[in-house]
Amino acid sequence: MAVLSTSERGPAAVGLVIAVLLALFLLIPVLKVVYVAFLDANTGELTLINFQDFFASSLFRESFYNSLYVAAMSVVFASLIALPLAYFTTRFNFSGAIIIQTLGIIPLIMPPFVGAVAMKLLFGSNGSVNLLLEEYFGIVIPFMEGLNGVILVESIHYFPFILINLSAALINIDRSMEESAQNLGSHGFRMFRRIVFPLAMPGFLAGAALVFIKVFDDLGTPLLLDVNKMLAPQAYLRITSIGISDPMGYVISVILIAFSLLSLYVSLMAMRGKDYATAQKGGGGLSKRDLKPWEKVATYALVLFILVIVLSPHLGLLLLSFGTVWSFAVLPDGYTFEHYFKVASEASQYITNTLLYAGIAALFDVILGTAIAYIVFRTKLMGRKWLDYGATMALAVPGVVLGIGYLRTFYTVNVPFVDQPLATWWVIIVIALTVRRLPYALRSCVAAIQQVSVMLEEAAENLGATKGRTVMRIVVPLMSGGILAGFVTSFATASVELSATIMLVSRESDAPLAFGIYEFMQSASGRGPGAALGMIAVVLVGLGTYFSHKIIERTEKRRSSDRPVNEEARA
């Protein structure tokens, strides 16, 4: 390494520590998983035999196809929900726009598996909707049968990823793009097809790739819907039933990683060289028009219909948490607070564990995120970009894979004093959460530091503050809004994480909320308390998300009021 100036020694040391941590808890476990997948279990030699075994088994082949099918169909259905919503909000002066935008936080506030059981009660063959359909129309639609159920739950849950990306892309199209087409004689659907949609395509692809991979990796939903012939459940079941030496779990992990990377690559390619953000200074966005009365009615009807479907898991969960018995009936037989009392008396450790784990993880995330953001944007250290890439790489690692990687890597690492393997100690859950949510906090911190002008730091240094003092007195206070928002996002999403932690929970007393919900939902009698626990999680995360939005909003407002008055009008 080149000789460092005095002012860069501190950041270099911090950067090195972060690099080591990332290597230890992200890179090595993942490489270990990949390595083991290519290892002959008997001879210890590198081999492709595990992959041959995998594709030779009809169970695994079917699981593979099922996972692909479910992920692809979920993208299709999520697009069908997201397209009209994105179109209405960006094209028309439509007061439902705020409701639609708010839908964007649904995947954040509740993981799909939480609502899966409630969806079964609403849409299953003996569920509310089908009971009504049978009574009035004499038909039963297999919404929730087998793979259909997974597709329905996942697409209802993840469509906001397409909605958000597509809306952002549409909003970023400058009005002049459309106006010049109109000026040259084009309009209506033809103009939409030739100009607007191609310009929004990168945003759509980015959202679609995200949905694909989230569904492809998801473990909780298929498990709770008893659909085991998919990749993630197979990996989980092999590891938990046969043991961590069974190579099939590793082969599946490699496939999951490969598809993660593939879809990241696809969305990257979709965006590259197509910076279609054509919005100009002084107001861009497509021109909006008012709806005619009948159009308004039709639009509201459609949006309401979609809303009801999208909120059905939440409604179902609410009913389930207050219902006494709910079986072969449109609605529960009666209502009670009993489940909440039961949860409060028997399952409070899930809640305290979650607050503890997610709190520590989020704290570490913002500390690491701030440090990485500072090193990347404020120093010239060699390889600084790799800290960013390394931390962001966690996005491409499915939770199941990280869980398996930790089990395999840290089972033999004994923690002194507590005298147990690191892989079964509760701290490993915190580490997993920290690594999984680091990319979220990092993006917040990066956005925050990019808004802090370097001149403000130079002014402090000019007045005699050292680098360290400048960071503490100028940079961090100015970033505080972004850091806080990063903390809340990390905290909220960490508290409902299941796929990595389900692998790492070694005893009930260490288990977090998501694991508790999963445990409860396994049995029919546990559904009520499980739903109550789910509602607590939804409220917890919902509040967190609400506050993080508020914080960001407030910071932006303060920042914009600090700007000097614009004197452009004098030009």
Next chain:
Amino acid sequence: MSLQTKSSDVVIENLGLKFGSTHVLKGIDLIIKAGEFFSFLGPSGSGKSTLLRAIAGFGPEPTGRILIGGQEVAKLPPWERNVGMVFQSYALWPHMTVAQNVAFGLEERKVARPEIDKRVKEALDLVDLVDYAQRRPSQLSGGQQQRVALARTIIIEPQVLLLDEPLSNLDANLRVQMRRDILSLQKKLNLTTIFVTHDQEEANTTSARIAVINNGILQQVGAPMELYDAPANQFVASFLGTANILEGETKTNGELTAFLSSGGLQIPLNQGSDQITAIAIRPQNISLHMPGGNSSEAEIRFKAVVCETEFLGSTLRYAIKTNGETMLVDHVHKPGDHVFAVNEQVDMAIAPDQVTLLEG
């Protein structure tokens, strides 16, 4: 040259336009002749771009009438008006090649493919970009993008060409070159052209006539030199070039008429009227002299003192104080000329026939 243009005149009658409750354009009346290069000149926020966009059919529907080649277009949607607009940001579609961008308008008009290909080549040839046909807009420089936007617009053979601050995104050298290119293209095609700018030099160098617009109101229409020499009001006088504007009133005493400024400066006039509320004198039409020199008959002299000097290269600009007024005086700079110092006593000479009378 096979590109045809059906050059048309544009008649605007009592045009008004509102954004919400704000009146952005108020009672505009204008006639732009067929084949004319015409400019809308005004500060930002004056309504000049809004007026241009109204001609193209963008923005809220105006009141009043817009006639292009005699046809009423104010109620037509943009795609049914045959006017070509070049946007300030060029608005080239990034997902299409240069050739696809240029072909767009003809495709929308359902022109046959071979004909489209032929005319795209002609249009690109006209702007010197045939070799760039297969590039993406993002691979072109600002000036090249500008020319693609021009080609894309003129290929549809518009009745009027609308240019919305087309030079503002280019750097200074390119701006002058592009200005000439646009002008020669306009001459070649004999195309009615309306050019929106806030830059008086751009308007002066290109246009046969200019409409000066401020606060949504048409201030004056005329050839560039007319506007400069005979501004109709204070706004036009100060917006085009620099002017000393003195507010006050005319006084008549028997045969003699004079303008009395509110500061107390008295200037004899050849004629006067009660409507005159201000006068304008260009800085280059005032001269400074050593005190006590002889004055010629055509001028009158005042005692003054120099407050500030600014060296602008070709001219020396003095700020002087005389009879309660502060005025700017420009001397053409030649090496060896006497330079008056700050606080020096001087004589200021004004020729009454160089004074512009401003009404209301």
